[in-house]
Amino acid sequence: MMKGVIEMSEKSAIVFVGSKTPMDYVLAVMTRLSAGDAEEVVLKARGQAIATAVDVAEITGNRFLKDLKVSRITIGTEEMPAREGENRARMVSTIEITLAKE
Amino acid sequence: MMKGVIEMSEKSAIVFVGSKTPMDYVLAVMTRLSAGDAEEVVLKARGQAIATAVDVAEITGNRFLKDLKVSRITIGTEEMPAREGENRARMVSTIEITLAKE
Numbered sequence: 001m002m003k004g005v006i007e008m009s010e011k012s013a014i015v016f017v018g019s020k021t022p023m024d025y026v027l028a029v030m031t032r033l034s035a036g037d038a039e040e041v042v043l044k045a046r047g048q049a050i051a052t053a054v055d056v057a058e059i060t061g062n063r064f065l066k067d068l069k070v071s072r073i074t075i076g077t078e079e080m081p082a083r084e085g086e087n088r089a090r091m092v093s094t095i096e097i098t099l100a101k102e
Numbered sequence: 103m104m105k106g107v108i109e110m111s112e113k114s115a116i117v118f119v120g121s122k123t124p125m126d127y128v129l130a131v132m133t134r135l136s137a138g139d140a141e142e143v144v145l146k147a148r149g150q151a152i153a154t155a156v157d158v159a160e161i162t163g164n165r166f167l168k169d170l171k172v173s174r175i176t177i178g179t180e181e182m183p184a185r186e187g188e189n190r191a192r193m194v195s196t197i198e199i200t201l202a203k204e
Contacts, residue, residue: 051195
């Protein structure tokens with residue numbers, strides 16, 4: 001699968017987006033790219049953090065690194081283990097946004 | 103712009119995703135497709151509703167209409183007018199997810 005190939009690439013870095021502010025992840029993206037070891041960054045998020053991941057992609061590209069473009073967006077579903085007091089596994093949506101230098 | 107072309111197409115329907123539950127919008131998607139006048143549906147959302155739009159796309163395709171595929175995802179930024187008591191316009195992220203019959 002293409003997904004596996006890109007994740008394994010030495011030139012691709014992954015930033016997991018969670019519940020911090022968008023700017024925290026913008027800084028993480030810029031750090032990974034400026035270190036020179038990554039030519040693209042894959043933002044990964046699930047659930048409510050999906051909206052934050054989109055913010056991160058937009059802020060990074062519009063405000064800081066104007067030569068950075070969204071090269072790929074994929075969405076999916078993951079099964080999460082049941083939380084305490086719940087009987088069933090929950091399904092949660094995911095997103096992967098790949099940002100690449102032009 | 104491609105965006106304009108697709109919105110103007112007679113075979114494309116738009117579903118705006120807001121603060122209701124994902125299932126409300128899943129039903130809206132299925133209604134538009136089953137009416138026969140649309141071959142694809144574009145889900146549009148902004149801000150926190152972006153996560154809901156991804157849920158709607160995933161639930162519709164995985165659970166109800168298995169021949170429906172995500173054909174395109176685009177993200178963007180819109181300027182929203184300042185709210186009462188605020189001085190500045192706010193920037194808000196947007197997403198468009200196109201679901202098309204195979």
